[in-house]
Amino acid sequence: MRTDGDSWDIVTSVGLTALGVAAFRALESIDPEPMIHDEYAAWFVEAAGEPRFVDMLEDPASVPVGPFGRFMGVRTRFFDEFFAAAWQRGVRQAVILASGLDARAYRLDWPAGMVVFEIDQPRVLEFKDRVLAQHGAVFKADRRVLAVDLRDDWPAALTAAGFDPERPAAWSAEGLLPFLPGSAHDALFERIDALSAPGSSVATDDFGRGLDSHDFDTEEKFFGGNPFGNLNVGDLWYDDTRAEPEDWLSRHGWSVHHASPFDLAADYGRPITDLPADLPEALLDRMRQPRYVSAEKRS
Numbered sequence: 001m002r003t004d005g006d007s008w009d010i011v012t013s014v015g016l017t018a019l020g021v022a023a024f025r026a027l028e029s030i031d032p033e034p035m036i037h038d039e040y041a042a043w044f045v046e047a048a049g050e051p052r053f054v055d056m057l058e059d060p061a062s063v064p065v066g067p068f069g070r071f072m073g074v075r076t077r078f079f080d081e082f083f084a085a086a087w088q089r090g091v092r093q094a095v096i097l098a099s100g101l102d103a104r105a106y107r108l109d110w111p112a113g114m115v116v117f118e119i120d121q122p123r124v125l126e127f128k129d130r131v132l133a134q135h136g137a138v139f140k141a142d143r144r145v146l147a148v149d150l151r152d153d154w155p156a157a158l159t160a161a162g163f164d165p166e167r168p169a170a171w172s173a174e175g176l177l178p179f180l181p182g183s184a185h186d187a188l189f190e191r192i193d194a195l196s197a198p199g200s201s202v203a204t205d206d207f208g209r210g211l212d213s214h215d216f217d218t219e220e221k222f223f224g225g226n227p228f229g230n231l232n233v234g235d236l237w238y239d240d241t242r243a244e245p246e247d248w249l250s251r252h253g254w255s256v257h258h259a260s261p262f263d264l265a266a267d268y269g270r271p272i273t274d275l276p277a278d279l280p281e282a283l284l285d286r287m288r289q290p291r292y293v294s295a296e297k298r299s
């Protein structure tokens, strides 16, 4: 389903996954005990008008959510806290790779002087900016948007937009890695490393590792359906050879930490305890894997 140089808007291919995770952030935000607050996410769902996600917000019981929705709250919180920890250490540049409909530039209380770069495909960012402008949203950082493909020379665009490689930065690659071919995946970490002064940090979720699209079929069976309808998200992933981010970063002077979604959910006061008793061990194992990674550059 993927080809070199393919592109998408917000309701097709990889673009639809950005809309889907926004829908789950919107859902988490209206939970009685939310792990995060993203009041912007519902705007995107309404504007895109994709019936499945619109219905999900109007009637959350209408669409299967399963642990996927819960994990999205965990994931958002993990990256929110990652950026807060970076700015508390004095970092004043953030780079959100594959920003999709991430509204952190508007949502988080960034300190004065913070520059937030967002990189994604042109039609995704056009949609996002149009919706935010229609609602009169005001960003809380110096937001700089780069419509560049992450398989291309994005470091050139980033430095042209004012990124300073001499100063530490906080990088996120959230919900991205399996959508990149192995060469672009490995180049991503090499480029982050080359552009990172000591004191920089990076966070990612390596959620595709060791999976194939059939895992989703199994998940659907146990959780009542695919929240993305007919789109099997696994079909959009690359499964070619690539480095493991923790290994690669450890070998290149970064101190690496990792956590599983279950551990983080418990840390956030929302432990995930209601999984079906007959869930296959293999699926449970991979859900328990420590796929949330953060690292700081030592030297």
Ligand SMILES: C[S@@+](CC[C@H](N)C(=O)[O-])C[C@H]1O[C@@H](n2cnc3c(N)ncnc32)[C@H](O)[C@@H]1O
Pocket: 014, 015, 017, 018, 021, 022, 097, 098, 099, 100, 101, 102, 119, 120, 121, 124, 148, 149, 150, 151, 173, 174, 175, 176, 179, 180
């Ligand atoms: C699952 S969404 C995650 C979006 C966002 N990080 C979030 O968590 O809400 C995947 C995002 O990766 C972006 N993406 C995937 N491959 C890309 C590429 N080669 N160049 C630019 N963006 C890409 C998509 O456009 C989409 O916005």
